[in-house]
Amino acid sequence: MKVTRRALARMVAGTAVLSGSAMAQAPPASDAELNAARAGFRDAARELGAVKLPRATEPATRFEV
Secondary structure, three states, rough: OOOOOOHHHHHHHHHHHHHHHHHHOOOOOHHHHHHHHHHHHHHHHHHHHHOOOOOOOOOOOOOOO
């Protein structure tokens, strides 16, 4: 079976649209859950910020001359 890239993209886009509308994210049940989720993100960000990497291993987000 020969499938072109455009046909494959249509198939993938069609299934993504159907599955995306069926799996809509529900709002948090309470403010406590929302605050707990925010606290988890803050804790994870703080832990990631504490890790120092050598300059050679960081991705090139700024190109310095």
